[in-house]
Amino acid sequence: MTIAENSMQRPSLTSLTRKAGAVTALALGLLVSGAYAKIDDSARYEPVAPTIDQARANILIARQLQFTHFRNLGISDELSGDVFDAYLNYLDSQRIYLTQEDIDALSRVKKHLGSALKTGQLQPGFDIYNLVQQRVIERLKFALGLIDNGIEQLDFTADDRIRVDRSEAPWEANQAALDELWTKRIKNAVLAQRLNGADDDAIEETLRRRYEGQLKRAYQARSEDAFQAYMNAFTGMWDPHTSYFSPRTSENFNINMSLSLEGIGAVLQSDNEYTKVVRLVPGGPASKQGQLQPADRIVSVAQGDEKPVNVIGWRLDEVVDLIRGPRNSTVTLEVIPANASDETITRTIAIKRDEVKLEEQSASKDVIELDRNGETYRIGVINIPTFYADFQAMQAGDPNYKSTTRDVRKLIEELKASGVDGVVMDLRNNGGGALHEANDLVGLFIDEGPTVQIRNANNDVQVLEDEDPSVVYDGPLVVLVNRMSASASEIFAGAIQDYGRGLVVGSQTFGKGTVQAVRPLNHGQLKITQSKFYRVSGGSTQHKGVIPDIEIPSRIDKTRIGEDALDHALPWDQIEAVPHARYFDFTGVIDELRNRHEERFATNPEFKLLQKEIEFLNRQRQMDYVSLNVDERKNQHNQIEQTRLTIANARRELKGEEPFEDLEALEDWQDQQAADLDNTDEELDFVIQEGGHIMADLLELDQRMASILMPTQFAAKTEAP
Template sequence: MKNISTPSLPHVRNFALGLLISLPLTGIGTGLHASVDRTAFEAVAPTIEQARANILISRQLQFTHLRDQTINDELAGEVFADYLDYLDGQRIYLTQKDIDDFEPLKESMGASLRTGQLQPGFDIYNRVQTRILERLDYALGQLEEGIGQFQSESDETLLLDRSKADWEPDQEALDQLWDKRLRNAVLGQRLNGSSDEEIIEVLTRRYESQRKRISQMRSEDAFQAYMNAFTGTWDPHTSYFSPRNSENFNINMSLSLEGIGAVLQSDNEYTKVVRLVPGGPAARQSQLSPADRIVSVKQEDEEEPTNVIGWRLDEVVDLIRGPRGSTVTLEVIPATASDETVTRTISIKRDKVKLEEQSAQSDVIELDRNGETYRIGLIDIPTFYADFQAMQRGDPDYKSTTRDVRRLLENLKEERNIDGLVVDLRNNGGGALHEANDLVGLFIDQGPTVQIRGTDDQVQVLADQDPSVAWDGPMVVLVNRMSASASEIFAGAIQDYGRGLVVGSQTFGKGTVQAVRSLNHGQLKITQSKFYRVSGGSTQHRGVIPDIKIPSRIDNSRIGEDSLERALPWDQIEAVPHARYFDFSNVIDDLRDRHQARFSENPEFRLLQKEIDFLEEQRETTMVSLNEDKRRRYQNELERRQLTIANARRELRGEEPFESFEAMEEHQEQQAAAAHGNEDDELDFIVREGGHIMADMLELDRRMATILPSGTVTARAQ
């Protein structure tokens, strides 16, 4: 990894606000210690169309959103706080005096949000942009004086996450904070082996790029930021799309098919990777990871990358998109990075998402245990797909998840003679709802699969009407934190029916449905319904809790519904009558004990646990030293531990260890250039463990070899 300064810019994704009266905010000082002659920020102003859209948004939120709340002083206070968080989430631009100046606006905000009086919100936006330019000019002025002043011999430290810190009292205190930030940026470059001249060139170019971005801000940027602070107080999936973003609505789900295949979202001033699209270039390459944050984007015909900190999501996506066969290079802060100065460069060759790699695939795991061989079928389902166009044309051979899985099951039963089945839904982010419903039907006779409650509290029940069963034997469903939406519906139904065991880690918890509604100016994506399991519990927020848990590298505090501010809560409704095929209560403790005994002796699991512990240590790090010797020792220790883990994994695979950390990075870069990386070792041994759990089930109770319904559940879920 290399170290590069990544100073924060404001969060200007789809977040915003509205106010009643216009209070001009005066007394803005420069706060600069060097003479820097640069263009000032040109204030932006609201339009009549935006004011009308604000009023429409207010009505839609109050009367059609699933969450019932009114626009009052309490809610206005939340909007005010959110707006400031999104504009200056790390509290590095505004002072406490600025916050005090804003306070009168907060008092009248409730009325302004209902009536479309936007100017006060724009005043806040304009003040923040001016403060950002002041800070960038201060940094550039310091660089013009040279970086010899940024010595790294003191024992000072820098707080990594300032989102909960107090606002600095005045400009002088901000100067001191920015001196620390600059010292940290310079130190990161020095540890990377850069000369003073190179450091000045890199940091100047970076700050100038960010400054240029601020100077190009326009009215729609302020309105979008403003309205999304407002809509976000209902839930994180309700948001405003400007007219331009309305044309690119698909960016909130994935990049275009001719792209890198990644689901992105705004995360304060950064664009964050949420998940990788199965079959996409990024997934095939295995270098980009969930929770990585994008710092810059570089095209193959460009000499210098474009810094995208503080850019809107749609603009970042526009840079990443490109023609098939071209290469885009992303500079990212890895999810595992110790601080924001540590970045990694990843080159990805754009391509179409390969549909065949999204299709369900099958395999057989053979396990020799106690003189007996178990043949466990494996079906990997990357997504819930359906060829809707072929279906509408009446094509009898149209492709879908359920049709493919039925065919694979027939082959596994008749030609492979399997004893049990493992269905792998890890990293499956969902897809077609009707496919989740139909897929459940392959494993039950008939019955409900999911409940959907709307804003009117009416509940719609989807059900399998087909009495045929494609597989009536025992099964295990593998899930992880990236299993979401339709995956959670399927896993929850299998668990509720007692049809199989769910194994892995807590799922994502995305249990809401959104609709897009046109406005006079842009569109509103609004949450209108919620999924519930047949047992009555929602999949929202809580997701599906596995029967047997396996830890994961994924950081639940950064990925998942319960990591999002104001996510709708878990709740429950009445259960619907459904069969219960097997009661696992008599065997689950024994199954867990066997699993734990096996994992305690498994070198791959011990290595995974060691890596998880290392990552958790990094996540708990709140301060970084500005002393060069201490920082170098810290970085060397991090590299040593990463190298130890990587070499232990290579030893398990019978490969030669890396001689150095640099050799490991070079190997990773070569894999990136070849557009394919190592298979994730976690996947292989967890699949095998799913097979072992299945074999345990067969050994503990031979009755499960052919499961029969054991009753009907009608009670409320507990």
């Protein structure tokens, strides 16, 4: 059946969406005639309108979501309300453009959006988008007006404050209240830059450039911008990994998947008006440089020594184009760090562009020696940045093609030949990759058996198995994970844990336990979740991830990074376990292992420093408001900076380096580090050392681990891991 035929068979739905469009138009008529209708007419916003291709793509997306997505979710009035809220959250997440008056008027179409989206009637969504763009323009002009009046006119003596995160704040009642809010926003930005040493002329130039850039982007809004925003609010109802790619975004997605262009090696996504770092590509320039972090938001981009270009409000594809460039050239990013207390705090990071090479993502090994009670333990460490495979070389029949499993097999043989007492597998920050490599890697450590279960929307379950009875390594094993360990990493860690083949150490993993497929549309592509991963013990890796046997705290904010931090994430559940071997029962030694670990960390200066950093970061994250009184803000700023200096000096002392005399010395050193484009810290960190100590504890507590007992089949339990 064609799209046109299907549309003609649903006249009632079409008439309903016409009604929705009429209500939206009425709402817009009421709103635009308000107090801010009289604005500078030197430039005009041209409302965007949907195209026929977009309407057809919308119908295809609605069908795919209803009939092929893993989550069985119908398009109902309730869903309409959720789409409405998500769409407004996408367009105005901090509630700084729209008023409660706007929301009340727009709410008249709230329950009609679902029916409209079924049949490609996009006008209601476009009307909302156009209104928000008009409000954005009004707000930016208001901000520029304040700056033109002179920031010296602003009062910083009053006992005033501003809310840091407004995502759950009530909408301001009217435009007068928004004026007051935006005055506070300007004051906050000015105060933050003054405290960082900028003079008023430089501050005015920075803010004017920022808001003029955003204003220019608002006037350049395109139909595709509205369509992509609206479709992603819609698709996000099913789960956060289902999304629409416009034709241009599809091109960038395909380029990223093939890693064929040179850049910085970072996966980016739109985060309302910002571009956010999702993850770093292992072996890429940003990963090696070490300063850019997941959840950082990009404010500006500079080429070489040129002036930075503010990219707030830019489309993702345009930011990507700006960051890309020829090999060995330098791009400088101004970012709001993930742990910043508010959006006025930024840092500058210079990265030398390069090609992301497969060999730089390869597994590598090291050996650490631990002297304990007069005995020396040699521990092999294998770092796996990603699960990779050179598919082209494989298809070409190259007998020496690279893959995670082949490389790790070789590294294990080398470690065994060197006489190591145990192996630590480091999967921290490993975001996944090739599924079959995770399956094959488990096979290096077990005789044979299932490794992961995959269930589709029809409840059909496929079991991936290691069919090779040979075992490459049968000695004691520790697997290190953290919050950035995801997908294939979680499959491997979960299987090792379920088989009792080794201990998992670190922090709770990401919880990415779903599988997506990219499907072509007549206009762009749809990335849709089609199945879900389950461990051999029956529990899903989705949402919950893998819980370590021994936990090590992390600086990463779990409330902002991880599957359970995402809206509409698919829940954890379980299915039947599949029979699998159990190599070792750790229940007899796990309490003693944890006690030894805690005693060791209680006196470990690096762990104490980590705890101090985490406490400091948590205090920053928990700040709901910042003061706009200059004296109070200075005190707060000085306390934060002094804590930074104390932590930095403590770390230098641990390394045997001279402490910084003052904050200026610390900042000079940080500038030097940022300028050192090839700076990497290859030092083995204390978490790896602790993994080695846990291994030594295992060997001391149970000599059976030196030569693993042969596995015995058992009836696996079906409770959560």
